Amino acid sequence: MMIIRPIKEQDHDALWQIAQITGVGFSSLQPDPEMVQKKLDWAVKSFRADKALEEAYYLFVMEDTETGKVVGVTGIESAVGLKDPWYNYKVNTQVHASRELDVYTRIKTLTLCSDYTGHSELCTLFLTPEFRKSYNGHLLSKCRFLFMAAHEPRFDDSIIAELRGYSDEDGESPFWEALGRHFFAVDFVEADQQVSRGKSFIAELMPRNPIYTNLLPAKAQSVIGQTHQDTVPARKLLESEGFRYTGYIDIFDGGPVLETQVDDIRAVRDSRRYRVRVHDSVDTDETVWLIANSQFRDFRCMAGHLSFEGLEFVNISRAQAEALNVQEGDELRVVPLFNPQRNSHR
Incomplete structure (x- = not known):
C-alpha cells in the first residue's frame, strides 16, 4: 500500500538517494548535500511552525507501507518570490507593419518579468522509476490538491507549476545554448547545478530588453514552452485537473509554466x-x-x-x-x- 505523508528528519537518506537520480534539468532537487539538507530543514520547519510561514515549503514523501521504503517526493511552496526574486519570460507578440512596403509580420518576444510573485507553486515531483506504474504517479501529484483543499488559508488563490524544459539525450538545452550561455558562460549541466540554489543570479546577468525569438536558432525557437519527455505525463495530468499554459516560460530552459486558480482544480472543487x-x-x-x-x-x-x-x-x-x-x-x-x-x- 502506498501512502503520502509529510517528510520527517529521519527521511534525509531517502531524500538524498532520490536527489541522485532526478537528472539534468530537475533543478528543485539536485545531488547537492547542502541543498538536500536545506530543503529538508525548510520542510520540517514549515510543518512544525505554530503559525504559517510567509514562504512555507510543504514536502511530502510516498512510502511503501509494506517495506517502509520512500519511493517518491512531491511538494508545494506557499508563495514564491517574496524574498528572492522569481523571474520568468513572458512570451509576447509584436507586430511590425508597413503599408508602403506591404509588409506585416508577427514576431514573438521574450520579456523578463516577475508576474508570479506571491503565487503558490507545485514543485519537487519525482517518483523513482521502478514505481512508475499503476496509479502511483497520479497519487503522488494529486495528493497535494487535497492538502490544499483542507488548508486553503495557507496558500494563494492562484497556483503555478514550472515544468522541466526540453533537453536532448546528451543533457543539452537548445534554449540555454542559444540564450543563457551567452550571458552566463557555463554549459547547461553546470548551470543546472547552480540554478538549484536560486535563479535570481541568472536574471541579474540576462538582458532586460525584450528578446526577439526570430534571432534565436530555429531549434531554440522550437522548444520554447516545450516539456522534457520525462515530464510530459506530469503536464498532461495537471492539464486534466485544470492547469493551462498561458505563455510564461522558465528563463533557464524555456520550459512552460502552467497556472490555475486553486478553487478551479478539479480535485479541489469536486x-x-x-x-x-x-x-x-x-x-x-x-x-x-x-x-x-x-x-x-x-x-x-x-x-x-x-x-x-x-x-x-x-x-x-x-x-x-x-x-x-x-x-x-x-x-x-x-x-x-x-x-x-x-x-x-x-
Missing part, C-alpha cells in the same frame, strides 16, 4: 468531506478514490476503493484506517482519482 466507518471488509465498485485525512502535521493520503453510506459516511477497511491515521467518526476528504464523466456522490 472533493467532499465524509465521516469514517471502519469495517473488516468493504464491498466496493471499480472506482479508485483519492482519500485524505484533514490533519496538518499528520496528513495522510492514499488511493483506493471505498463505499458510501448515505450522504454522510464512507466505509473503509481497518488497513486503510490505520494507513490514513483515522478512527471511527473521523473526517476524510474524498474525490475520484481520475476525472469521471459522472460522479453520483457529489
Whole structure:
C-alpha cells in the first residue's frame, strides 16, 4: 500500500538517494548535500511552525507501507518570490507593419518579468522509476490538491507549476545554448547545478530588453514552452485537473509554466468531506478514490476503493484506517482519482 505523508528528519537518506537520480534539468532537487539538507530543514520547519510561514515549503514523501521504503517526493511552496526574486519570460507578440512596403509580420518576444510573485507553486515531483506504474504517479501529484483543499488559508488563490524544459539525450538545452550561455558562460549541466540554489543570479546577468525569438536558432525557437519527455505525463495530468499554459516560460530552459486558480482544480472543487466507518471488509465498485485525512502535521493520503453510506459516511477497511491515521467518526476528504464523466456522490 502506498501512502503520502509529510517528510520527517529521519527521511534525509531517502531524500538524498532520490536527489541522485532526478537528472539534468530537475533543478528543485539536485545531488547537492547542502541543498538536500536545506530543503529538508525548510520542510520540517514549515510543518512544525505554530503559525504559517510567509514562504512555507510543504514536502511530502510516498512510502511503501509494506517495506517502509520512500519511493517518491512531491511538494508545494506557499508563495514564491517574496524574498528572492522569481523571474520568468513572458512570451509576447509584436507586430511590425508597413503599408508602403506591404509588409506585416508577427514576431514573438521574450520579456523578463516577475508576474508570479506571491503565487503558490507545485514543485519537487519525482517518483523513482521502478514505481512508475499503476496509479502511483497520479497519487503522488494529486495528493497535494487535497492538502490544499483542507488548508486553503495557507496558500494563494492562484497556483503555478514550472515544468522541466526540453533537453536532448546528451543533457543539452537548445534554449540555454542559444540564450543563457551567452550571458552566463557555463554549459547547461553546470548551470543546472547552480540554478538549484536560486535563479535570481541568472536574471541579474540576462538582458532586460525584450528578446526577439526570430534571432534565436530555429531549434531554440522550437522548444520554447516545450516539456522534457520525462515530464510530459506530469503536464498532461495537471492539464486534466485544470492547469493551462498561458505563455510564461522558465528563463533557464524555456520550459512552460502552467497556472490555475486553486478553487478551479478539479480535485479541489469536486472533493467532499465524509465521516469514517471502519469495517473488516468493504464491498466496493471499480472506482479508485483519492482519500485524505484533514490533519496538518499528520496528513495522510492514499488511493483506493471505498463505499458510501448515505450522504454522510464512507466505509473503509481497518488497513486503510490505520494507513490514513483515522478512527471511527473521523473526517476524510474524498474525490475520484481520475476525472469521471459522472460522479453520483457529489
